[in-house]
Amino acid sequence: MTTPSPGWTDELARARLHVVTGKGGTGKTTAGAALALALAHGGRRVLLIEVEGRQGIAQLFGLPPLPYSEEHVTNVPGGGELRALAVDAEAALLEYLSMFYSLGFAGRTLRRMGAIEFATTLAPGLRDVLLTGKVKECVTRTDARGRHAYDAVVLDAPPTGRVVKFLDVTKAMADLAKVGPIREQSDGVVRLLHSGDTAVHLVALLEELPVRETLEAVEDLDSAELRPGAVLVNRVRPVRLPVAVADGAATGRVETDELMAGLRAAGLTPSPAVVEGLVDETVEHAIRVRSERQAMDQLAGADLPVLELPDRADGIGPGALHELAELLIEQGVR
Numbered sequence: 001m002t003t004p005s006p007g008w009t010d011e012l013a014r015a016r017l018h019v020v021t022g023k024g025g026t027g028k029t030t031a032g033a034a035l036a037l038a039l040a041h042g043g044r045r046v047l048l049i050e051v052e053g054r055q056g057i058a059q060l061f062g063l064p065p066l067p068y069s070e071e072h073v074t075n076v077p078g079g080g081e082l083r084a085l086a087v088d089a090e091a092a093l094l095e096y097l098s099m100f101y102s103l104g105f106a107g108r109t110l111r112r113m114g115a116i117e118f119a120t121t122l123a124p125g126l127r128d129v130l131l132t133g134k135v136k137e138c139v140t141r142t143d144a145r146g147r148h149a150y151d152a153v154v155l156d157a158p159p160t161g162r163v164v165k166f167l168d169v170t171k172a173m174a175d176l177a178k179v180g181p182i183r184e185q186s187d188g189v190v191r192l193l194h195s196g197d198t199a200v201h202l203v204a205l206l207e208e209l210p211v212r213e214t215l216e217a218v219e220d221l222d223s224a225e226l227r228p229g230a231v232l233v234n235r236v237r238p239v240r241l242p243v244a245v246a247d248g249a250a251t252g253r254v255e256t257d258e259l260m261a262g263l264r265a266a267g268l269t270p271s272p273a274v275v276e277g278l279v280d281e282t283v284e285h286a287i288r289v290r291s292e293r294q295a296m297d298q299l300a301g302a303d304l305p306v307l308e309l310p311d312r313a314d315g316i317g318p319g320a321l322h323e324l325a326e327l328l329i330e331q332g333v334r
Helices: 010-014 028-040 056-061 089-101 104-113 115-122 124-140 160-167 181-193 208-223 243-249 256-265 272-300 318-330
Strands: 017-022 045-050 071-076 080-086 152-156 198-204 228-236 306-310
Touching (some): 017 028, 017 208, 017 228, 028 045, 028 056, 028 071, 028 080, 028 152, 028 198, 028 228, 028 306, 028 318, 045 056, 045 124, 056 080, 056 318, 089 124, 124 152, 124 160, 124 181, 160 198, 160 208, 198 208, 208 228, 208 272, 228 272, 256 272, 272 306, 306 318
Parallel strands (some): 017 198, 045 152, 198 228, 228 306
Antiparallel strands (some): 071 080
8 A cells, every 4th residue: 555645744834825625525615624623723813715605614613604704613722713704706896896996886886786797607707716816815914013814714615627727717817907906916816826825635535536536636736836735535434354354355255254253252143144244244344445445545646645534424513523623633734
């Protein structure tokens, strides 16, 4: 089995924007929330942002739908705080008009006329420009003394299939504004996303399609000169057999006599039908273990830090998120 790269690196510890993506269904929102909580430990202030309009953060933490404002979510051990923001493209555009062109009143008029929805529909890339622009503003915002408002920002980004296009949309649409404050803001977004301040983490499952899409996403990020961060392997299930036993059982070799002897030593006298069922379950478990080990080998080949999050059969809630955060800290997240 390939040895994964070391855990959280010094370079990742210095990043201020942590983008979390993954194939749909891999649990990227859960992984992103756990990462945000881990980063907030030790007295840090962290903002968790979502941009897909699903209100996934609110659902995870058992909160009402998030407004377009940075809301307190929870306190974190060591004096830290997690806040959350659901970015809305229309509200972001109104904010842009107000910030850069002092058009707050005009912007509200445009909204009533439906002009904003029309504009974002006519130019779909404009929506992503607004979303990434708001993310950049949160990352770079400082107070009167020049201190950053947040020690780190975690972005629950679109799935791997479109994350590169989403992150690089401002660069692709640069010609829309050649001069002025909008152009300066756009250049700032591009600089942030292509700098060492940003890391793009990929959430994967130990299954063929998520692994393949994760590896393809790493290549796409490299090609776009966006920095891959860590692979967060989600829903990792326990291995209940030694490697040698699992390898044999995966080919159907299970010593029934040894199994019977072990059961009798434990004071059990199962029927032949029960023993046959146990053998079938052992073989099925061993096949799954072998497949997941091969998937982990493939992920390790990407030469990125690999962190694991266990499967939670009891579901995910605020308590479980804090426990997942603790596990990430044990693997080096800081």
